[in-house]
Amino acid sequence: MTTQTITRGETVLDARGVTMRFGGLTAVHNVDLTVDSGEIVGLIGPNGAGKTTFFNCLTGLYVPTEGEVRFKGQVLPPKSFKVTAAGIARTFQNIRLFANMSVLENVLVGRHTRTKEGFWAAILRSPGFHRAERASRERAMELLEFVGLAHKAEHLARNLPYGEQRKLEIARALASEPGLLLLDEPTAGMNPQETRATEELVFAIRDKGIAVLVIEHDMRFIFNLCDRVAVLVQGEKLVEGDSATVQGDERVVAAYLGEPFEDAPGAEEIAEVEAAEAQAAPTTDAAPGKESDR
Numbered sequence: 001m002t003t004q005t006i007t008r009g010e011t012v013l014d015a016r017g018v019t020m021r022f023g024g025l026t027a028v029h030n031v032d033l034t035v036d037s038g039e040i041v042g043l044i045g046p047n048g049a050g051k052t053t054f055f056n057c058l059t060g061l062y063v064p065t066e067g068e069v070r071f072k073g074q075v076l077p078p079k080s081f082k083v084t085a086a087g088i089a090r091t092f093q094n095i096r097l098f099a100n101m102s103v104l105e106n107v108l109v110g111r112h113t114r115t116k117e118g119f120w121a122a123i124l125r126s127p128g129f130h131r132a133e134r135a136s137r138e139r140a141m142e143l144l145e146f147v148g149l150a151h152k153a154e155h156l157a158r159n160l161p162y163g164e165q166r167k168l169e170i171a172r173a174l175a176s177e178p179g180l181l182l183l184d185e186p187t188a189g190m191n192p193q194e195t196r197a198t199e200e201l202v203f204a205i206r207d208k209g210i211a212v213l214v215i216e217h218d219m220r221f222i223f224n225l226c227d228r229v230a231v232l233v234q235g236e237k238l239v240e241g242d243s244a245t246v247q248g249d250e251r252v253v254a255a256y257l258g259e260p261f262e263d264a265p266g267a268e269e270i271a272e273v274e275a276a277e278a279q280a281a282p283t284t285d286a287a288p289g290k291e292s293d294r
């Protein structure tokens with residue numbers, strides 16, 4: 001892989017006031033988020049907080065109901081393949097590989113936004129097409145080397161162990177030569193060794209000059225990895241800061257990381273539910289009609 005100098009500070013992603021509504025449900029509400037070059041930013045929050053919906057707004061899968069997303073200063077087009085061509089690549093929470101294609105072919109698919117040879121060149125197998133194909137294969141092999149899968153280039157994707165399938169998804173995303181990589185739960189289902197290896201891989205990606213935005217529920221992974229972490233709760237950004245700031249924020253502890261504290265949002269509701277359950281307990285054991293029999 002070609003190495004690039006990391007220039008910290010240039011804003012690559014600038015999302016402002018992003019809101020996404022599905023009918024009456026506001027999944028994401030007025031979220032601002034920036035990612036600078038050379039940065040790894042984490043996006044965390046409880047299930048259903050709106051993290052994936054926000055990713056979908058960044059990558060053209062959804063057109064936000066309100067707000068604007070810019071990549072390197074340009075407003076992003078509302079089509080996912082155009083967003084990829086602009087320089088944002090992503091992986092998905094549920095692995096989306098071509099199971100019956102080889103590992104190498106999966107990475108080659110990821111290069112389609114970077115190859116100029118058109119339909120007729122492919123049909124006619126022109127010299128230009130062969131040159132482009134050779135260059136693509138070389139680049140795809142470099143990427144497989146980078147993620148540690150070169151030795152499995154000819155294996156079928158479906159035969160890879162789970163952790164390697166996730167690595168392959170990352171290689172495929174990198175094949176579009178992004179300036180920003182979005183990772184949606186990259187360590188889901190991984191054992192601790194695989195998680196550690198993924199951490200190293202993400203650092204290596206950052207060291208190549210690619211900014212990274214990552215959603216993850218594994219807090220050890222997030223707080224080790226990220227320069228900055230934003231916390232979404234019920235579609236809104238609750239807190240943003242470095243790992244220590246976020247870990248120490250009482251609202252984050254209450255809403256996501258740990259035990260609810262007094263006056264925490266939702267504590268009243270929890271108390272009500274617990275009281276209702278306590279009241280309901282004796283009557284569940286009672287036989288129907290028992291009260292009126294007394």
Ligand SMILES: Nc1ncnc2c1ncn2[C@@H]1O[C@H](COP(=O)(O)OP(=O)(O)OP(=O)(O)O)[C@@H](O)[C@H]1O
Nearest residue numbers: 022025027045046047048049050051052053054093
């Ligand atoms: N296409 C959709 N249509 C309607 N509602 C949706 C749609 N996509 C997501 N939602 C709702 O939006 C809310 C946010 O969901 P989202 O998947 O973005 O949360 P999340 O933070 O990524 O959760 P998780 O950590 O479980 O992946 C949820 O209430 C979800 O049911």
